[in-house]
Amino acid sequence: MSIITSPTTSGQGGPKHGGPKQATRKQGRQRQGSRRRVEPIFYLFLVPSLVLFTLAITIPGIVGIFFSFTDSIGIGDWEFVGLTNYIAIFTDPAILQSYLFTFGFSIVTVIAVNVVAFLLAVGLTSRIRMKSALRTIFVIPMVVSGIIIAYVFNFLFSNSLPSLGAAAGIPWLESSLLANPDFAWVAIVLVTAWQAVPGALLIYIAGLVAVPGDVYEAAEIDGASKFQQLLKITLPLVSGYVVINIILGFKGFLNAYDIIVGLTNGGPGTSTRSIAMTVISGFNGGDYAYQMANATIFFVVAIVISLVQLSLTRGRNAL
């Protein structure tokens, strides 16, 4: 940062000290100096992560893409089959369904998480009692592992709620939400949101705390109601954080796996199979190459989404 800005400051300050010539010379010297100052040891610091990333991500990724053009099952002999796997994917309703489900689920969950987290954050940054205790309580779900949450909720949905429903005589509550092919996804959204809200909440709290108090004072003097303040001042001022939360959340939900496995395992039927689940089914189902092709397509989709997100966020200061 300072390397870029310091020539500008010296350029601005230049005329005060002497002629523009001197300033240019100084600038040049400083550039050279800054270049010399990058010690080779800094490059060494990059090596561990570079090596790890290459070994654990890049190489396996390339190997996976390579095998997506074969009929490999993960072991033994294999042959090249060209684009067969890719052609098969585009006519496979199961894969198509997993994409539809995953994207639909991600969009709904992102909206749910952000609405809840934002409202909670507004509450937790206003003048209320036991603020820090409440903040701690709301953040707890974040530190529990997803699969544990899923199993606990699985028990609640399958046993506790139905027996409550039976005791209270509410017929629709008697059958498990997870056993309903049309609404099992609602349960998944609920549980995923329950786990994801704290993360978004923390970011919103940080954003809300950063909003200066005087703008509210000014608004109050102008006679704005609390609701107008929320809508016209708070929301625009934390819009950067909204974007961050939406991006982070959406990316995470596209990879949905553990909570779904723990709750429905893709069921009832195949109504809640996510993309990650179909990809992993290739490993234990002997369909390695095919699912590698699926993963490659998903990779491309993820890159496209990331590029769109990057271009959306570039203009925002909060990021």
Next chain:
Amino acid sequence: MSVKLTRRKRFAAMGLGLALLAGLLSGCAGEPDKETIRFTFSKREAIGFMTKLVAEYNASQNDTEVVLDTSGVDVVSASFVRGNPPDIALANYNMETSRFVQRGVLSDLSGTDAASRIREDLQPLMDQYGSYQDRTSALPYSVMASSVIYNKEIFAANNIKVPTTWTELIAACDQLKAAGVTPFYATWKDDWTIAQGWFDYSVGGQVDTLDFFDKLAVEGTEVGPESSVSFQKDFEQPVAKMLKLATSYVNKDAASRAYGDGNLAFSQGKAAMYLQGPWAFSEIAKTAPDLKLGTFPLPMTEDPQDLRVRVNVDLAAWIPEASKHKEAARDFLEYLYRPEVIEAYNKSQLGFTPTKDSAVVPDPRIEGMVQYYDKSQVYQGPSVLVPRTIPIMNYTQALVFGANPSSTLSTLDADWARLAFRQ
């Protein structure tokens, strides 16, 4: 000074480390002239039994040291990829293991004494998962038969005889229902229980799965409404019968009950019949050790001659081609197949011994299936013969939850054809 001190410390630490390492190494090596072989076995219920057996074998001779490795099938698959597979394995014989067979990574066992003692009529069950050239890639070790488990006390109290035809079965169910007894306990939350029991028993009781899947493989990409065999044609009737049982004669909360709940409920006498395999007996016995239970094949037709039980090769033995200790592994294999060893194992797990010379002394709980197994009136369930990449368990779950049977079965056909296209 401080530098010296740290240096001295460093030397001390290094020395200590070396000493530890040496100790570890000598501990590993044990007796240096013994050949070590790695034996993979991951059936949880029988690990105790196998640990004892391995210890006995190691004590009985001085050439080989068998190390028991209990990692599951995923780890084994990975070990093949790394070129470091186990030297010998006893593993569930299914679509996953069959991949090793089909790609030729298992060695030929046809020359072993054990291979010559296997019942020939079981070979089709092995071949059904494919083979590689003329190799005998795997030998069956333990065959599990499964059928309807029934509560003898409830049957006796209601004066019901074991049904041998579909009509008798429905009559029995109606009678139980009228007496306020739930006929079947179903656990639909766990989709495998539907596939393994409801779906497989219904289809296998009516369709010759050996023949069906042979023809289906020939049809390949052509499988569909027009092909000579198809799921939508051949499975339609069995599935309709399954759904009749599933909609009229099960516990009300079946949709949210899991396998564990089912074992508990059945042990408490909450239903008369239970569609599970012999593995459930030990679970039921945990809460009701004295409950009198029996088994009978689910009758799907009007002819008692059609009665058959579902079997699966619960364990098969194989030795990878990449093993560096094949001879030692074969010696251990012969030991495993000694009549007293293999019979003791199968007795302990309520399995059937696949050797010709086995003298069967069945547990009363599986007595009802012995005559069918002996006459090889058996079938392998369709749910295990469909490649794992087709989510058949999910489909069967969708069926009992009310999905349209004909569209679900034609989805199965389409999946099969697509798989054939790319493989």
